[in-house]
Amino acid sequence: MAFQIILNFVLAFVWMFLSSNYTAAGFIIGFLLGIILLMMMRRFFTSRLYIYRIWAIIKLTLLFFKELVLANVQVLRVVLKPELDMQPAFFAYPTVLKQDWEITLLSSLITLTPGTVVVHVSDDAKTLYIHAIDISDVDEAIAAIHDSFEKAILEVSKS
Structure with a gap:
């Protein structure tokens, strides 16, 4: 579970840097996109999301x-x-x-x-x-x- 949370934050920060949007809204968008990516990759995790x-x-x-x-x-x-x-x-x-x-x-x-x-x-x-x-x-x-x-x-x- 901790790995998934850290991965989601990393994905949010990567999104912020790739989109050059260094605001809270950019982070939230990246965080939500990270959740979607984690849901798509859920079969690779041993525990549930x-x-x-x-x-x-x-x-x-x-x-x-x-x-x-x-x-x-x-x-x-x-x-x-x-x-x-x-x-x-x-x-x-x-x-x-x-x-x-x-x-x-x-x-x-x-x-x-x-x-x-x-x-x-x-x-x-x-x-x-x-x-x-x-x-x-x-x-x-x-x-x-x-x-x-x-x-x-x-x-x-x-x-």
């Missing part, structure tokens, strides 16, 4: 902000209810993520979302133990985490 990974990172960031807003609204509802009928729970979340940075990112995203906290990661890093402030169905919560954060992290880390 870096543009797809950047797009996956943007989608993961937007997903986090969406989940952050929804969780804040949910916690606000719990706090503003006249009677407390919360159902707090600890549950084990089995993860398919393998790399340490993936597990750390998932744990951070879960913890940064209000109402949930990752309290422990198992020694083999295959299970996260999570506390939720108000949860009615544990299986639904596990499916929600798997279908949102974990799937997005897998998309970012896919080669």
Whole structure:
């Protein structure tokens, strides 16, 4: 991925020098042409194009902000209810993520979302133990985490 980014910048600078256009607009045109050239040469790279990974990172960031807003609204509802009928729970979340940075990112995203906290990661890093402030169905919560954060992290880390 780093090689592709450097190659794209080199192509942008080469375009600037060949066209004698030393402005930001000339660089952007060269950068876009470099992306097109990289797409045409993608079969020569062992990993997928870096543009797809950047797009996956943007989608993961937007997903986090969406989940952050929804969780804040949910916690606000719990706090503003006249009677407390919360159902707090600890549950084990089995993860398919393998790399340490993936597990750390998932744990951070879960913890940064209000109402949930990752309290422990198992020694083999295959299970996260999570506390939720108000949860009615544990299986639904596990499916929600798997279908949102974990799937997005897998998309970012896919080669």
